[in-house]
Amino acid sequence: MRLAIVGCGLIGAKRAAAAVGHEIVTVCDIDSARREALARETSARAVADWRDAIEADIDAAVIATPHDSLAPIALAAVEAGRHVLIEKPGGRRAEDARLITEAAQRRGIIAKVGFNHRFHPAIAKAKALATEGAVGPIMFLRGRYGHGGRLGYEKEWRFDPKISGGGELIDQGSHLIDLARWFLGDLTVAFGFAPRYFWSGQVDDNCFLALTSAAGQLAWLHASWTEWKNQFSLEIMGRTGKLAIDGLGGSYGVERLTYHRMLPQMGPPEIRQWEYPLPDRSFADEFANFVAAIEQGVPLIGDSHDAVAVLEIIQSVYERMP
Numbered sequence: 001m002r003l004a005i006v007g008c009g010l011i012g013a014k015r016a017a018a019a020v021g022h023e024i025v026t027v028c029d030i031d032s033a034r035r036e037a038l039a040r041e042t043s044a045r046a047v048a049d050w051r052d053a054i055e056a057d058i059d060a061a062v063i064a065t066p067h068d069s070l071a072p073i074a075l076a077a078v079e080a081g082r083h084v085l086i087e088k089p090g091g092r093r094a095e096d097a098r099l100i101t102e103a104a105q106r107r108g109i110i111a112k113v114g115f116n117h118r119f120h121p122a123i124a125k126a127k128a129l130a131t132e133g134a135v136g137p138i139m140f141l142r143g144r145y146g147h148g149g150r151l152g153y154e155k156e157w158r159f160d161p162k163i164s165g166g167g168e169l170i171d172q173g174s175h176l177i178d179l180a181r182w183f184l185g186d187l188t189v190a191f192g193f194a195p196r197y198f199w200s201g202q203v204d205d206n207c208f209l210a211l212t213s214a215a216g217q218l219a220w221l222h223a224s225w226t227e228w229k230n231q232f233s234l235e236i237m238g239r240t241g242k243l244a245i246d247g248l249g250g251s252y253g254v255e256r257l258t259y260h261r262m263l264p265q266m267g268p269p270e271i272r273q274w275e276y277p278l279p280d281r282s283f284a285d286e287f288a289n290f291v292a293a294i295e296q297g298v299p300l301i302g303d304s305h306d307a308v309a310v311l312e313i314i315q316s317v318y319e320r321m322p
Contacts, residue, residue, distance in 0.1 A: 090307030092165025135238025146227025167203030192317030
């Protein structure tokens with residue numbers, strides 16, 4: 001495919017690197033140093049205006065900008081007949097993602113939202129095992145995700161709600177909510193709290209959620225910008241076993257899946273473990289799913305409908321806060 005990359009920061013560069021075997025025609029960023037650097041790496045044309053990027057001779061656009069411009073650029077790309085891969089959360093509010101969904105359906109366009117955590121090998125393996133019934137009916141899920149920020153973090157765009165739409169809840173919290181929905185189905189908010197404990201500014205630096213399914217299953221989630229040692233943990237508790245994912249590679253530690261299988265006599269479970277020390281391939285595998293959906297009609301794993309549902313939960317929590 002012929003691609004445009006809109007947004008040449010860390011994630012835009014990762015998305016470009018994941019598009020191996022495809023031609024990146026143009027890259028776009030308002031920061032000249034970032035766009036020129038990615039243009040050199042990809043042999044693409046650098047432009048400053050996103051309109052020039054999506055109007056180029058391309059098949060698809062990857063949108064990896066701050067949250068406030070994700071939806072407007074993606075919607076314009078869809079209306080121009082381009083398939084889109086939009087970085088999570090897909091917008092600041094559910095209506096942003098809903099407009100993209102409706103436009104994509106109307107025009108027969110593929111609109112994928114970048115929930116790349118679904119493609120981490122330990123998480124994908126856990127999903128497969130849960131689907132096969134390895135832990136029996138799922139009772140509840142626990143998730144923790146966090147990092148500690150960096151010097152000057154409070155001066156970045158994430159702390160301006162007009163740009164970000166919120167703090168840690170819409171940042172790493174959106175990944176946890178998406179994963180909870182992937183395992184449990186549609187969820188509603190039973191409890192939500194998004195305080196500001198450490199970082200100065202107008203947005204939350206922690207969020208605590210209890211989400212429930214129609215079957216009464218619970219997802220208990222905590223995302224944090226005050227997790228001084230980076231952490232990722234996801235536990236899926238079934239009636240006959242447990243799946244525990246720890247780490248995401250890099251500073252989050254080696255990615256590992258542990259399967260605890262309950263024995264008939266109960267007591268200590270039978271344990272099997274998988275480790276994934278290889279470099280992160282989640283962006284590449286997600287891009288492969290995006291391409292396969294376009295070229296072969298395979299189902300998307302994480303789309304704009306999922307983004308709508310995640311953002312509806314996020315809005316519900318923010319509306320509960322004083």
